[in-house]
């Protein structure tokens with residue numbers, strides 16, 4: 378059904394990069410944040426300034442992970458370790474929370490200024506899934522998930538939501554751990570084997586594979602189909618509309 382195996386009863390959708398055109402906004406905000414910090418560090422320590430690569434560094438260390446995990450994982454790749462700090466650390470504080478807050482200010486400003494566009498192919502697919510009787514949840518690492526869904530005008534297409542706020546409140550392990558997707562399946566009352574995961578992030582398809590979901594659909598927006606497959610995608614599309622075309 379809809380280009381998915383016949384036993385699938387539910388769809389679990391990532392948000393940024395799958396439903397909405399916000400992955401590139403996150404990547405731009407992370408680049409501005411990390412570059413300012415890396416430049417400052419290079420000046421203080423007299424070493425070279427090696428900028429954040431919004432392709433490779435973003436895909437490998439930041440994309441799909443909860444905010445603080447993204448900061449820690451990227452900095453660890455540069456052999457930098459910072460104290461966690463506290464949730465209300467100012468954007469200039471040299472802590473994981475401080476850098477995360479700095480990025481969040483930027484991403485919120487960009488979203489306010491540019492608005493949020495959904496992918497029309499994804500909207501068409503989610504509507505078709507609803508009409509076919511499939512259950513639907515959004516499973517995102519973003520604490521801004523609800524606001525982004527509302528800004529894109531698609532919040533009412535989903536029955537359940539597991540997001541960055543849920544992850545913090547319930548102490549779930551973020552992607553690439555499978556916990557948030559498992560929580561989504563539980564909320565919809567289906568076994569993981571009967572659920573499809575839709576993901577554009579390497580950490581996200583890894584989460585799908587780790588949770589033994591019925592099928593992991595990699596959504597390739599940036600030309601990384603082989604990497605998505607290597608990290609856990611069973612099939613890869615460049616847009617969810619392709620699944621509808623195949624189903625006709």
Ligand SMILES: O=P(O)(O)OC[C@H]1O[C@@H](O)[C@H](O)[C@@H](O)[C@@H]1O
Nearest residue numbers: 393403440441444518519520521
């Ligand atoms: O900072 P937020 O909005 O809570 O989002 C956390 C992460 O959410 C993911 O969906 C994005 O892929 C990441 O880029 C982002 O860092």
